[in-house]
Amino acid sequence: MARYILQRVFAAFVALWILTTVTFVLMHAIPGGPFTRERNVPEAIMRNLDAKYHLNDPLWKQYLDYLGGVARFDLGPSFKFPGQTVNDFIRRGFPVSAELGIIAIILSMAVGIPAGIISALRQNKWQDNTTMLVAIVGVSVPSFIIAPVLMYVFALKLHWLPAAMWGDWKQVIMPAVALALLPLATFSRLMRSSMLDVISQDYIKTARAKGLSELAVTWRHAVKNAIMPIVTYLGPLIAAILTGTFVIEQIFAIPGLGRQFVWSVNNRDYTTILGLTVFYGAFLLIMNLIVDIIYGFLDPRIQLTGRKE
Amino acid sequence: MSIVNGVNPGVFGSLPDNAFEHVGPIPEEQNLIVRPPTTYWQDAWRRLKKNFLAMCGLYVIIFFIALAIFGPMLTGYTYFGQVLQDANKAPSLAHWFGTDHLGRDELTRIFYGARISLSIGIVASVINLAVGALYGGISGLVGGRTDNVMMRIVDIIYGIPLQLVVILLMVVMGSGLLNIYVALGLVYWLGMARIVRGQVLALKEQEFVLAARMVGADQRRLLLRHLIPNTMGPIIVTLTLSIPQAIFTEAWLSFIGLGVAAPMASWGVLASEGVGGLRSYPWQTFFPAAAISLTMLAFNFLGDGLRDALDPRLRR
Numbered sequence: 001m002a003r004y005i006l007q008r009v010f011a012a013f014v015a016l017w018i019l020t021t022v023t024f025v026l027m028h029a030i031p032g033g034p035f036t037r038e039r040n041v042p043e044a045i046m047r048n049l050d051a052k053y054h055l056n057d058p059l060w061k062q063y064l065d066y067l068g069g070v071a072r073f074d075l076g077p078s079f080k081f082p083g084q085t086v087n088d089f090i091r092r093g094f095p096v097s098a099e100l101g102i103i104a105i106i107l108s109m110a111v112g113i114p115a116g117i118i119s120a121l122r123q124n125k126w127q128d129n130t131t132m133l134v135a136i137v138g139v140s141v142p143s144f145i146i147a148p149v150l151m152y153v154f155a156l157k158l159h160w161l162p163a164a165m166w167g168d169w170k171q172v173i174m175p176a177v178a179l180a181l182l183p184l185a186t187f188s189r190l191m192r193s194s195m196l197d198v199i200s201q202d203y204i205k206t207a208r209a210k211g212l213s214e215l216a217v218t219w220r221h222a223v224k225n226a227i228m229p230i231v232t233y234l235g236p237l238i239a240a241i242l243t244g245t246f247v248i249e250q251i252f253a254i255p256g257l258g259r260q261f262v263w264s265v266n267n268r269d270y271t272t273i274l275g276l277t278v279f280y281g282a283f284l285l286i287m288n289l290i291v292d293i294i295y296g297f298l299d300p301r302i303q304l305t306g307r308k309e
Numbered sequence: 310m311s312i313v314n315g316v317n318p319g320v321f322g323s324l325p326d327n328a329f330e331h332v333g334p335i336p337e338e339q340n341l342i343v344r345p346p347t348t349y350w351q352d353a354w355r356r357l358k359k360n361f362l363a364m365c366g367l368y369v370i371i372f373f374i375a376l377a378i379f380g381p382m383l384t385g386y387t388y389f390g391q392v393l394q395d396a397n398k399a400p401s402l403a404h405w406f407g408t409d410h411l412g413r414d415e416l417t418r419i420f421y422g423a424r425i426s427l428s429i430g431i432v433a434s435v436i437n438l439a440v441g442a443l444y445g446g447i448s449g450l451v452g453g454r455t456d457n458v459m460m461r462i463v464d465i466i467y468g469i470p471l472q473l474v475v476i477l478l479m480v481v482m483g484s485g486l487l488n489i490y491v492a493l494g495l496v497y498w499l500g501m502a503r504i505v506r507g508q509v510l511a512l513k514e515q516e517f518v519l520a521a522r523m524v525g526a527d528q529r530r531l532l533l534r535h536l537i538p539n540t541m542g543p544i545i546v547t548l549t550l551s552i553p554q555a556i557f558t559e560a561w562l563s564f565i566g567l568g569v570a571a572p573m574a575s576w577g578v579l580a581s582e583g584v585g586g587l588r589s590y591p592w593q594t595f596f597p598a599a600a601i602s603l604t605m606l607a608f609n610f611l612g613d614g615l616r617d618a619l620d621p622r623l624r625r
Contacts, residue, residue, distance in 0.1 A: 015468035022474070026481045140605035142557055144564050145598040148584050156588055243472045247564050251584060262565045265480055273480060277473050284470045 001296065008292050012285040019281040020070055024063055027270045066274075075275030080267055086275030093257030096166060097249065100256060101241045103176045108183035108237070113230065115184075116191025117223060123196065131188055138185025144247040147178040151251070164253040175252045179244045183237045190233055194226040231295050235288040242280065353542070356618040363614020369607035373600075377427055380420030388413065388421040389572040400592055407592045409582065415593065418574050419600055425575040426604070429489055429559045430552035436494025438548055441501025442540075446532045448502070449509030460506070463499055471496050475558065479567040486569050489562070493555050504547055508540035542619035549612035553605040560601055576601045 057065070069076055075086035119131040154174060155163035162171050198204065199222050207217045245258035253259075257276070264272035347355070357363055381388070391411040400407040406415035448459040478492040512518065513536065521535050537544075560577025562568050568578050576597045583594030 011465060012468060015465050018465065019469045019473070023477055026477050030481055136606065136609060137602075140553070140609050141602040142560060142605070144561065144584075145580065145602060148580075148587050148594050148598070152587055152591055152594075239470055239472070242470075243561070247561060250565065265476060266566045268480070273477070277477060280473055281470055285468055288468065 080269040097256035104179035108180040112184040112187025116188040120195030135185040360614040366607040366610035377423035386414035433493035433555040437498035441498035445502035445505030449506040553608040
């Protein structure tokens, strides 16, 4: 177990290092410095700016400084917002995004998993067909299309919910639903096929034969085993939610980190793009690591030292 | 007949041979082939045709491709022609899908958008097919330490959030159609590489590979002529399912401002332009949104159907 965890941690660090390096190189490959603008800035000011942000140092020194900063959780200043650091953006935006993301994850699991179970128990009946139809629509219709549709119907036509902004619990509902739909659909599809696998096995027949109630068979024997493969989807789920927030926060004008990231991309705030990419990368890698380790503990059959195919 | 004669020669001995009728299977007819032999592909096609949803998906895709090719010629408008006094018109006989904020015909722009979005889906998928199939094929065929190293690299890249890399590439290269092809094609080949490697590992122990080796095929020929053609089933399924992914990713990039450059418009650009005026001009969001959703649905249905048709063992 310790060896497995160590291996995973090591791989995650290597991945993070590669991501940081690639991002750093790409951001420095862009022609022109960060302060190259249409309006001419006096020579002396340019020199001062370059000196303040160490832009005159050789590239390898800037790279090592940056890596050192990353190791100390210091992602440097923003070039477009003077006086603000990338850490400030994260401190301000991440709690909002995290709140939205967690609500969406809970929603997708709370609806998707039971839907998948019901679907498998009523295979090829109307419950199954309806769920699977909704699921394939959920997989096919992107969240940035669901969001405007929800907004149009529930805010602009029915006036049930506020159209945008953040703060009130009512303002959480639509973005959370839009964000949750894709993972919800994926959960129900995965849960269905996993349940179908399990309920055709012999030990389920045994459980029925010894006279257990249908509820006990489903709950204690089938679901408990079928839920295992679902855990592997948690990693991609977090990534999907995260990329979803880029768009959803934009549409609903939510002051989260996703909107900040899109803003810096559009305004070419290179240090912020670099810093937030490293932050997101580290976040996702840590989440995947946790999921991997949980999976290792949950399923004793998994080969801990072997590699995953 | 000899049996008959052998059983009771006294009674039948005087009868001529043609008085007897042959009972039981006739040797000549037994060798007759009634049903023509079907190849793997004919078989798959037969199975696919039975799948209603997959065929619907296929027809929708063909219809959309036809619209993408011929549509722009039929509307009488161009995708860039602005008529400012006609801005934001609701759907009418003159403009079936209405107009956008610059008075451009929405239907024409959606047809052009189909060209861009579908081409992105197809080109990006073909690039990652080429990269992924070669990478996975070489890894599986050579095996041993090479395979180990190559797959470790894939494992590590797998850990990197690829959406972020695509965003970075687009920031660096600047928006534009060609850059999207390259960015999507170069980043999303990992899944293909894993699938092809798995298939090649299983196939390379088979007799036909040994036979090919024996008549002197080198590794290159073995891979391109024998192994990859034999993994076409899974490759096509992966390809079909990766096309909507590419279309989706492009639309998503457009939404955060990194899509194709104006005045060109993919469906993602059209949808994101429409969202701003959702309150007053909902059709500007509705039509491109419907186009994206229908295409994604069609490809997903077709992909699921192809998986069932090409690999019946996987069928649930």
